[in-house]
Amino acid sequence: MGSDLSFSLNLFNYYEAVSMLIFGIGFTVLLLENNLIKKVIALNLMDTGTYLFLAAKGYVNGRAAPIITDGAAQAEAYVNPVPAGLVLTGIVVSVSMTAFLLALTVRLFLRYHTLNFDEIIRLSKKEE
């Protein structure tokens, strides 16, 4: 094939691989676990995987955090500041969502006296 789209395989992207694994574990627990609290924890785990991925994308070997201390503003001295801002946004949204989901879980528990998702579905069907 005369394709000029060349790339090399990087087998040492450990941080990215770990973030993907964390995301996958969170996704699996989210789908397979019946306990609502554990579902919320799994969602947070998925968030954490995403943050690790973003932070890994912004890192550059041997460079310092983007806080200019000596007055020299050279792009070659600091890591990428953009992913840090994105992670900050993500953390805020995930905190809000966690609080909201836990509040919903409290209301469900008060009504059905169980945290088991299947049981809640069964009970709510019976009520109809």
Next chain:
Amino acid sequence: MIRNWFRSLYHWAEEGEFSAAGEDQSPAEQEESSVCLDESNAWLAEVRSDEGFVPRFLSWLGTPAAAALYRDLYRVFAAVICLTVTIVLLVTVPFLPEFGNPDNPANNEVSERYIERGLEETGATNIVAGMILDYRAFDTLGESNVLFAAMCSVAILLRVDRKGKEANIPEIQVWRWDGKANIYLRHATKILIPVTMIFGIFVVLNGHLSAGGGFSGGTILGASLILLSNAFGSKRLEHYFSNTVCKWLTFAALMAYACLKSYSFFTGANHLESGISLGTPGALFSAGLILPLNLCVGCVVACTMYSFYAMFRSGGIEDGV
């Protein structure tokens, strides 16, 4: 039509009755669906008449064995999907750019511009703070509003109205920790509270100079408030930090943020002199609006953290006693 058919099939499988489908529909909908229902009724009667595979399968669908099979199938399919997603994600990892390479596509002219001109344009030595509270300040206002909206939603779900005759959520035990906690907790709190409070304020005020800012400092302040209320009782804390104070503090902080940033956007968009001096980089009172904006964000975050805790504990912060 297909939806109606499924609904009727579901009712038939659950209750053995086919005509119960349209009960929960409005009259107009019922009329509309009755035609489809008749069609499917006729079809099903036809299917029922001969004792073939389909009717036996349909009657089997309602049994508990089918429900168990469905649950097992769900677990198998979910596991397959999860495994597939994880494997696909892991396979993409070697195709991503090398970790920590300066020539990666993520390190493009955007981040270069932020680092090279950030200090002179925003006055903040912390480039991330300059980015989120100056270039992208509108986005951070949205974030603060997300926190506020989450606080409101949790309040809608969990807040116990103590002024009314009966609580709107009778099941929630209104638990007040008025007595004195464990002696270790109280003594540790006496030592820790000044340190954590001052550290939180330090992190908020130094957001434009070093790592930190309104979000992290506000979280530290909120955590110290939670510790205080655990050790010495919520009543004593909420004498000063009542629901009204929390509400108005959050509102005032969001309003101040919006007004300050509107002014800066207005002057910036119309090429007017804003009159906000950036000061000397590295000094506490420098970087223009970033310090007051950090203070606003810190207030919002601290109030949100403590009111989350208070609502999950006992249905909200008490009104001023």
